[in-house]
Amino acid sequence: MAFQxxxxxxxxxxxxxxxxxxxxSKNRMAVxxxxxxxxxxxxxxxxxxxxxxxxxxxxxxxxxxIYNPPSAEHWLGTDDAGKDVFSSFIYGSRVSLIVGFFAAxxxxxxxxxxxxxxxxxxxxxxxxLMRFTDLLLVIPDLPLIVVIVALTKPSLFxxxxxxxxxxxxxxxxxxxxxxxxxxSRKFVLRARAIGAGNRHIIIHHVLPxxxxxxxxxxxxxxxxxxxNESTLSxxxxxxxxxxxxxxxxxxxxxxxxxxxxxxxxxxxxxxGIVWVVLALTLLGHGLEQVLNPRLESxxxxxxxxxxxxxxxxxxxxxxxxxxxxxxxxxxxLSVQFVNNGTVAQAVQDVSFxxxxxxxxxxxxxxxxxxxxxxxxxxxxxxxxxxxxxGHVYFHGKDIASASEEELADxxxxxxxxxxxxxxxxxxxxxxxxxxxxxxxxxxxxxxTPDQVDKRIVELLExxxxxxxxxDHFPHQYSGGMRQxxxxxxxxxxNPQVVIADEPTTALDVMIQAQxxxxxxxxxxxxxxxxxxxxxxxxxxxxxxxxxxxxxGGVTAEHADVDTIYNAPRHPYxxxxxxxxxxxxxxxxxxxxxxxYPPKLxxxxxxxxxxxRCPLAFERCLVEMPKxxxxxxxxxxxxxxxxx
Amino acid sequence: xxxxxxxxxxxxxxILEVQDLKKYFKAGRPGWFSRGxxxxxxxxxxxxxxxxxxxxxxxxxxxxxxxxxxxxLMGLEEATEGTILFEGNDIxxxxxxxxxSLRQRIQMIFQDPYESLNPTQTIEEIVSEPLVxxxxxxSLDERRERxxxxxxxxxxxxxxxxxxxxxxxxxxxxxxRVVIAGALVLEPHLLLADEPVSMLDVSIRAEIIxxxxxxxxxxGISVIFITHDLGTVGYFADRVAVMYLGRIVEIGKMIExxxxxxxxxxQALLSVIPVPNPRLRKKRVILQGETPNPIDLPTGCRFxxxxxVAIERCKSIDPQLIELSETHRAACIxxxx
Numbered sequence: 001m002a003f004q005x006x007x008x009x010x011x012x013x014x015x016x017x018x019x020x021x022x023x024x025s026k027n028r029m030a031v032x033x034x035x036x037x038x039x040x041x042x043x044x045x046x047x048x049x050x051x052x053x054x055x056x057x058x059x060x061x062x063x064x065x066i067y068n069p070p071s072a073e074h075w076l077g078t079d080d081a082g083k084d085v086f087s088s089f090i091y092g093s094r095v096s097l098i099v100g101f102f103a104a105x106x107x108x109x110x111x112x113x114x115x116x117x118x119x120x121x122x123x124x125x126x127x128x129l130m131r132f133t134d135l136l137l138v139i140p141d142l143p144l145i146v147v148i149v150a151l152t153k154p155s156l157f158x159x160x161x162x163x164x165x166x167x168x169x170x171x172x173x174x175x176x177x178x179x180x181x182x183x184s185r186k187f188v189l190r191a192r193a194i195g196a197g198n199r200h201i202i203i204h205h206v207l208p209x210x211x212x213x214x215x216x217x218x219x220x221x222x223x224x225x226x227x228n229e230s231t232l233s234x235x236x237x238x239x240x241x242x243x244x245x246x247x248x249x250x251x252x253x254x255x256x257x258x259x260x261x262x263x264x265x266x267x268x269x270x271x272g273i274v275w276v277v278l279a280l281t282l283l284g285h286g287l288e289q290v291l292n293p294r295l296e297s298x299x300x301x302x303x304x305x306x307x308x309x310x311x312x313x314x315x316x317x318x319x320x321x322x323x324x325x326x327x328x329x330x331x332x333l334s335v336q337f338v339n340n341g342t343v344a345q346a347v348q349d350v351s352f353x354x355x356x357x358x359x360x361x362x363x364x365x366x367x368x369x370x371x372x373x374x375x376x377x378x379x380x381x382x383x384x385x386x387x388x389x390g391h392v393y394f395h396g397k398d399i400a401s402a403s404e405e406e407l408a409d410x411x412x413x414x415x416x417x418x419x420x421x422x423x424x425x426x427x428x429x430x431x432x433x434x435x436x437x438x439x440x441x442x443x444x445x446x447x448t449p450d451q452v453d454k455r456i457v458e459l460l461e462x463x464x465x466x467x468x469x470x471d472h473f474p475h476q477y478s479g480g481m482r483q484x485x486x487x488x489x490x491x492x493x494n495p496q497v498v499i500a501d502e503p504t505t506a507l508d509v510m511i512q513a514q515x516x517x518x519x520x521x522x523x524x525x526x527x528x529x530x531x532x533x534x535x536x537x538x539x540x541x542x543x544x545x546x547x548x549x550x551x552g553g554v555t556a557e558h559a560d561v562d563t564i565y566n567a568p569r570h571p572y573x574x575x576x577x578x579x580x581x582x583x584x585x586x587x588x589x590x591x592x593x594x595x596y597p598p599k600l601x602x603x604x605x606x607x608x609x610x611x612r613c614p615l616a617f618e619r620c621l622v623e624m625p626k627x628x629x630x631x632x633x634x635x636x637x638x639x640x641x642x643x
Numbered sequence: 644x645x646x647x648x649x650x651x652x653x654x655x656x657x658i659l660e661v662q663d664l665k666k667y668f669k670a671g672r673p674g675w676f677s678r679g680x681x682x683x684x685x686x687x688x689x690x691x692x693x694x695x696x697x698x699x700x701x702x703x704x705x706x707x708x709x710x711x712x713x714x715x716l717m718g719l720e721e722a723t724e725g726t727i728l729f730e731g732n733d734i735x736x737x738x739x740x741x742x743x744s745l746r747q748r749i750q751m752i753f754q755d756p757y758e759s760l761n762p763t764q765t766i767e768e769i770v771s772e773p774l775v776x777x778x779x780x781x782s783l784d785e786r787r788e789r790x791x792x793x794x795x796x797x798x799x800x801x802x803x804x805x806x807x808x809x810x811x812x813x814x815x816x817x818x819x820r821v822v823i824a825g826a827l828v829l830e831p832h833l834l835l836a837d838e839p840v841s842m843l844d845v846s847i848r849a850e851i852i853x854x855x856x857x858x859x860x861x862x863g864i865s866v867i868f869i870t871h872d873l874g875t876v877g878y879f880a881d882r883v884a885v886m887y888l889g890r891i892v893e894i895g896k897m898i899e900x901x902x903x904x905x906x907x908x909x910q911a912l913l914s915v916i917p918v919p920n921p922r923l924r925k926k927r928v929i930l931q932g933e934t935p936n937p938i939d940l941p942t943g944c945r946f947x948x949x950x951x952v953a954i955e956r957c958k959s960i961d962p963q964l965i966e967l968s969e970t971h972r973a974a975c976i977x978x979x980x
Contacts, residue, residue, distance in 0.1 A: 186758035194773040195746030208763040365844045508704040513915035538917025561921045579849040581874045590849030
């Protein structure tokens with residue numbers, strides 16, 4: 001994943017059911033739908049207690065009682081036979097709900113079984129089942145239902161059966177595709193490796209992951225079944241012994257309610273149908289959002305503006321004496337995420353300078369804030385994140401407070417990013433050449449198409465891809481080539497700073513070596529400054545000039561590469577080195593750092609590394625260490641350095 | 644212990660003997676009108692013996708066949724040719740029932756701890772699943788006790804505090820420990836570890852490798868450790884087998900291969916492993932291109948198109964493993980005397 005910046009999570013619920021309810025209860029649509037549905041179910045169950053009259057008997061048989069308007073006696077008036085409309089309406093909900101639930105149950109069982117069997121077993125069986133499903137899908141449901149019901153005895157049971165048995169096709173298709181997706185996941189392979197049979201895998205591994213989808217689908221199938229029943233009854237094919245809303249409409253239409261102006265006889269059952277279907281639809285869509293939170297957009301929302309929370313903190317880091325000029329000057333940068341009222345400090349008070357032609361290693365464990373830091377450099381933070389303090393000077397301009405227009409100039413043509421996981425960062429349906437073209441055209445609109453074409457070939461050759469691969473799609477590239485293409489894309493607008501976010505993490509060692517060699521060559525040839533983000537200390541030692549070690553959102557240590565590896569002062573750096581395999585000492589036993597990095601929404605009070613630090617003493621637990629400056633532009637945040 | 648398959652030889656010393664193993668996948672016809680079929684030569688003539696309690700590392704780039712080899716050993720893929728003896732029994736072709744009972748003794752750890760745990764199961768359910776599947780420990784108390792022991796053996800202590808949690812509540816390292824506990828609960832004799840640490844942070848890799856090393860010490864489990872990174876195996880492998888395009892090109896004791904690799908491919912692979920010391924930056928042998936596709940294999944030595952020291956004869960002679968010492972062998976004609 002390219003963006004891993006959402007590091008804060010809400011407090012973890014103790015069970016998935018409780019957690020589900022917590023999210024569910026926040027979804028207004030789902031809650032409204034549920035309440036509406038519960039109301040109609042309660043009404044249906046307690047119908048005899050609610051209704052003032054027996055719906056089967058007429059209130060009176062005098063002609064004066066036919067189509068009486070709403071009154072205190074008959075709240076919703078009377079119908080063509082002088083029966084109380086309100087009572088019929090209440091009883092009608094029973095039929096609708098019974099048909100809806102039972103028919104949907106039949107559909108869901110049939111569709112679920114066919115979908116799972118087809119998806120799981122595949123092969124000929126799948127072909128047979130899915131072609132049968134397709135066949136049923138082309139035949140229009142309703143006419144078929146009408147024909148079958150008309151040919152059989154119109155009873156409630158028949159209606160349920162026919163609607164149920166014809167309504168499973170979409171369910172089967174959805175379940176099949178979900179099953180296919182689940183089947184290919186690694187835990188299914190693991191279950192097979194354990195020795196589990198198909199039945200066990202389906203029940204324990206496939207079903208639980210298909211179930212949420214099935215529930216959402218079931219709710220929509222219920223509303224469809226209710227609509228189908230109403231249609232049938234309206235057409236006069238309903239069970240004559242059970243009053244349903246469709247039948248009420250049928251009678252009202254057939255017996256002159258329109259000409260009598262008896263709107264209540266028509267509006268009441270109509271309202272019932274709309275109410276229940278709306279309830280189910282709201283609930284269904286709400287559930288879908290709850291169960292698949294990714295439907296909400298994340299990174300496409302506009303970024304927040306920088307908030308300078310306090311007066312400018314004086315830079316702890318004095319300007320460094322180096323021959324090459326400073327390209328990027330980051331001062332006291334802090335980034336926070338605000339989620340549901342909780343604030344997580346993802347990056348705090350990080351300062352560094354990047355010189356022309358310098359390669360800086362940015363090292364830290366997952367969740368240490370390194371990805372957040374580099375996203376902040378370009379102000380590409382997700383919507384919940386914002387720069388809360390500090391400056392990012394690029395050519396003297398502060399990116400932290402720049403406008404969107406100014407940012408557009410800096411992004412890609414000033415600072416570009418080589419994303420992690422080239423497979424996901426490339427668009428699979430467009431050729432690689434096309435995707436490079438997009439970046440060039442966007443940033444250098446003055447180029448003619450011919451020039452752009454020439455530039456694309458030039459860029460590809462620069463990263464070691466021959467021109468004939470220009471019009472190929474990403475899937476025709478190997479893993480190493482895709483990463484090269486990503487680098488070509490990052491170079492397309494002549495940036496001075498390239499941020500490489502774990503560019504070799506998923507690659508084989510030999511391909512990794514090729515990519516590293518390429519980056520090193522490009523740096524020398526184009527005078528690029530590169531920020532190399534990684535958790536691999538070996539790569540940093542081979543490539544970088546300086547290293548910034550991050551821990552829990554803060555700078556643990558920052559120095560030139562030789563100092564970091566041969567005279568580290570921060571215990572975290574020292575421990576990290578002990579945990580790294582070193583082929584020059586193959587007999588060395590690796591020492592892992594006990595414990596886990598802190599969660600950014602629950603940071604320790606003192607030094608962030610103190611809970612895992614072998615050298616921690618009392619002061620470390622209560623007081624956060626300053627960034628101490630040591631000779632040779634060496635910074636370490638540790639109380640031990642002070643003494 | 645139930646006997647599986649036909650009993651061939653009684654070799655107590657070796658837990659696993661692989662002889663001339665081949666696994667080909669169909670890759671469709673070369674053209675619409677051509678006859679015959681293309682094959683992906685994923686594993687092509689691999690022989691390997693594993694002693695009881697031994698750790699062998701299978702090293703190679705993607706596409707070298709190391710993962711297919713492990714899936715074939717596991718019986719998750721059917722071997723095309725050759726034989727696999729496990730504890731003296733032929734396990735190359737088994738029916739479902741025999742395969743299932745064998746699973747109790749050969750277990751596998753997968754690469755991605757984020758993907759290989761079912762997100763809807765609790766840790767206890769995940770770890771006890773193998774016991775349920777095999778009908779072992781029928782009483783709940785007994786089962787819970789074995790799950791607890793497996794979790795603690797895998798370093799998740801106290802086990803009670805993990806049992807009711809879900810995978811998403813654990814870190815990557817903890818999840819990989821759960822995967823290991825799920826394999827240990829059956830008390831297997833052989834563990835196939837397919838890149839068990841490549842998805843983890845470097846700081847956590849050490850603890851997982853140390854855990855495997857400890858398990859091998861305390862339980863005498865044999866381990867086949869599959870990886871693309873020679874750097875991570877140095878610590879606990881007894882022997883290293885380097886694979887290239889479906890073949891083992893060099894095999895020997897860990898020290899022999901790491902300190903004096905003889906095959907040009909092993910030499911290149913070793914040279915590109917980063918050393919965490921900027922003072923030891925060294926000359927790297929970076930092979931150009933990528934592993935060719937295993938459908939149209941190069942003639943002669945499979946490595947010759949990328950080999951930095953290839954000579955004319957390499958294009959025509961397919962080299963066999965040459966014995967360099969009692970324990971060290973490599974397949975390169977330049978090594979023949």
